[in-house]
Every structure is written in C-alpha cells, then in structure tokens.
C-alpha cells in the first residue's frame with residue numbers, strides 16, 4: 001500500500017462555497033505552501049495539520065474593496081478588525097487619501113488626517129511605501145490605490161483651485177511611478193475640500209495615465225445627496241473620456257429628501273454598463289462616517305463624534321449632547337471639536353438594501369481604524385452581510401454573498417489566482433459557521449469581533465483561530481503588473 005501523499009494542511013468535511021457563485025458542495029481542501037493543492041474527496045492525502053470542518057462553510061478569504069488601512073497595516077499588522085471577519089486582502093488608498101507619495105511640509109488638511117497625523121506620511125514615492133510594507137508584512141494582503149488628494153497636497157500650494165498644467169504634469173508623473181511600483185489604480189475624494197475645486201478635466205487628465213495599464217479609477221463622488229445624479233454622470237464621463245474602468249465607492253444617498261434615489265442611480269449604472277466598465281461597492285449600514293464637517297451634519301438626523309483632537313472625551317457622544325453641555329449651538333460645538341471625525345445617521349435602509357442586492361455590488365468596509373470610537377463597519381461589515389443580510393433577511397444566497405466578497409472583487413481588481421477555491425489558487429481561506437455568523441460590533445459597542453468565524457488562512461498560514469490572532473503575518477503586497485491580465489479577467493460565476 002502506498003503512503004498517502006502529504007500536504008501542509010488538509011481541511012476535511014467542509015461545505016465549499018468556491019467564490020464563483022456556483023452552488024456549495026461537500027469536500028476537502030488541501031494546502032501546500034502558499035497554494036491550494038487540491039479540492040474534492042482527498043482521502044488519499046494526509047496533512048501535517050488536519051482540520052475537521054464539521055460541515056461548516058469554507059470560502060475564499062474576503063476582499064475588503066474599500067479601506068483606509070494604509071497606515072494600519074504598518075502600525076497594527078495583526079489586523080484584528082479585519083481578519084476577525086474573514087478578510088484576507090484589503091484595498092487601501094481610497095477616497096483620494098493614500099499614505100504615499102507625500103511628505104507634508106505643513107499641517108495636514110482633513111480628510112488626510114483620517115490616516116492619523118502627519119508622522120505617518122513619510123514616503124516620498126509609492127515604491128518606498130510598498131517596499132516598507134513588504135519589509136514589514138501584515139497578516140493580510142494589500143492592494144494599493146494612489147490618492148488624488150494626497151497628490152494635490154504634494155503638488156499644489158493652494159488647494160482651492162483647479163491644478164495648473166505644471167501641477168498636472170507632476171501628478172501624472174507620480175501616478176506613473178505608482179503604477180510602475182504596483183498600484184492598482186487611483187482614487188479621488190471630490191466631495192472633500194482639498195479636491196472639490198478640481199475640475200472634471202483635471203481628473204480626466206490624471207485618469208488617462210491609468211488607461212494603458214487597465215488600472216481602476218475609484219471615486220468618492222463629488223456629491224452623494226441632492227446632486228447625486230450629476231456626480232454619477234461626471235464619474236461615468238471621466239471613465240469614458242479617459243478610457244478607464246470606474247468604481248463608485250461606498251454607493252449611498254444621504255439626506256431624507258433624497259431617500260429612494262438609488263432606484264435612479266442604479267438604473268443609470270446598469271445603462272452605462274452596456275458601454276463601459278462600472279463597478280460599485282457598499283458597506284452594509286445606514287450611517288456614514290468621515291471627518292466632522294457641516295455638510296454631513298446638515299444631512300443627518302443624528303451625529304456621533306468618533307474622535308476629537310481638541311476634546312478626546314467627546315468620542316462616542318452625540319454632537320447635540322456636547323453642544324448642550326457647552327451651552328452653544330451645534331455649529332459652534334463643531335468648531336471647538338476640530339479636528340475631529342463623526343458618524344452620520346443620514347441614509348435610508350431601503351437604499352442600503354437596494355444597493356446591496358444589486359447585481360455586481362462588492363463589499364467594502366470603509367472602516368476607519370484610527371478612530372477612537374469607530375463606526376461598527378470596521379469590525380462588523382463582512383459578518384453583517386453574511387448574517388444579517390444574507391441569512392436573516394435573505395437578500396441573496398450564500399453563494400452570491402461570498403462571490404461578491406471574493407471572486408467578483410478579485411476580478412475587478414485583476415488579482416491573479418485569488419478569490420476562488422481552486423487548485424493552484426493562493427491559500428486565502430475562511431472557515432465559518434453559516435448558522436451563527438454575525439456582527440457583534442454596534443454603534444454603542446463598536447470594537448467587538450464578529451461571531452462564527454472559526455479560522456482564517458492567508459497564503460496558506462492561519463492568522464485567526466479560536467477567536468484570536470495567531471501572530472503570523474503572511475500577507476503580501478499584491479502589486480499590479482501593468483496591463484497584465486485585463487483580457488483574461490474571469491467572467492462572473494453563475495450565482496443566483
């Protein structure tokens with residue numbers, strides 16, 4: 001009798017949901033080194049480590065398509081808020097905010113301070129940032145975008161105007177450098193003051209640099225309220241004019257009088273998809289979070305402070321409460337708290353669910369890991385989709401939920417051999433209990449790990465097990481190779 005062949009890890013008796021959208025099937029998965037070696041009935045194989053899944057669901061590790069983890073992956077490489085939900089890859093550099101390339105000379109304008117203070121901004125090239133990350137890996141893989149606002153702060157003296165030709169040249173060169181280093185694309189945050197004066201033409205001139213590499217253009221649009229349709233049309237126009245795929249970040253509608261308008265925006269996105277690449281991501285909550293600003297406060301039924309440099313004790317309390325205590329109105333209180341961040345209860349649950357249900361929507365947490373009192377999306381997003389929205393409300397099948405978080409995201413970001421359970425793919429996996437998985441983080445208690453996530457594996461190495469980090473940091477920088485595989489991006493699987 002032959003000795004059974006040996007692998008590093010064999011996970012037996014799992015319900016395999018493979019990330020393509022295909023129906024679940026019972027089976028075993030073997031891992032050798034950093035790769036999935038085989039899938040199916042693997043009784044002929046033995047593992048140095050054997051894991052009995054007991055019928056629990058084994059899925060590809062989740063890809064968090066929208067994060068502000070640029071600095072967090074360096075400062076907190078165990079990445080507990082993310083791995084505890086089954087996330088194995090994060091996309092950084094969103095909303096125009098990337099840690100590189102920038103060495104600020106003066107004070108850091110909001111929203112760049114969402115990544116912490118100026119001490120984190122110490123990379124004068126994108127390559128140096130990615131090299132630092134490679135030298136000090138995190139528990140998760142990193143896909144990095146370069147941020148338009150970061151580039152503006154580096155290239156321009158004043159930010160309240162359109163960039164001049166010489167400044168556009170400087171920014172185009174920096175985007176080119178970032179792409180050569182391995183950036184996956186560029187993001188903008190046209191909503192925010194330091195980028196709001198940028199014209200559509202400025203963005204097109206920069207996005208053009210992405211086209212030859214088929215890199216993605218992700219945007220926190222200029223408006224997510226009254227002028228949402230104009231902002232969406234601008235985004236689609238930028239995509240067509242520059243010849244790039246666009247990603248509408250954290251798609252939402254804010255302000256009570258705009259509730260329901262995702263019907264309009266999603267129809268427009270569907271129509272545009274006939275002629276251009278349009279991706280969408282969303283976080284599964286009806287409250288937003290960013291820096292403290294009067295526009296967002298005005299659209300909210302309630303505002304909760306997440307951090308304040310001037311008044312650290314304000315974190316976790318409502319703006320109304322703090323204003324009352326100060327004996328001032330909310331506008332004055334806001335001034336006194338700055339610089340600061342907040343959670344805004346400004347959305348309609350029906351809009352959130354409509355975007356979530358929409359075919360092709362990916363999941364991005366938009367978590368803010370440096371906030372004192374973070375929005376629960378930081379710790380809860382992926383478990384909330386699986387538990388609350390998939391299992392409890394039945395918005396989509398489990399196969400579809402997993403596909404949006406894995407195979408679909410890997411295809412939009414052109415990640416090679418990620419996002420599926422298949423022989424030869426990287427060993428990024430999450431084992432969870434589909435009956436009990438749920439988010440535990442709440443607005444009242446935001447830093448709680450999800451329930452039901454049993455084991456999380458990155459590049460073949462367990463990073464989360466028995467409710468805690470293992471201390472291993474096998475994450476990699478997933479550098480995009482220019483023009484690598486646009487044509488062979490996998491088609492969407494046959495999910496329901």
Ligand SMILES: [Zn+2]
Nearest residue numbers: 095220249250
């Ligand atoms: Zn944003």
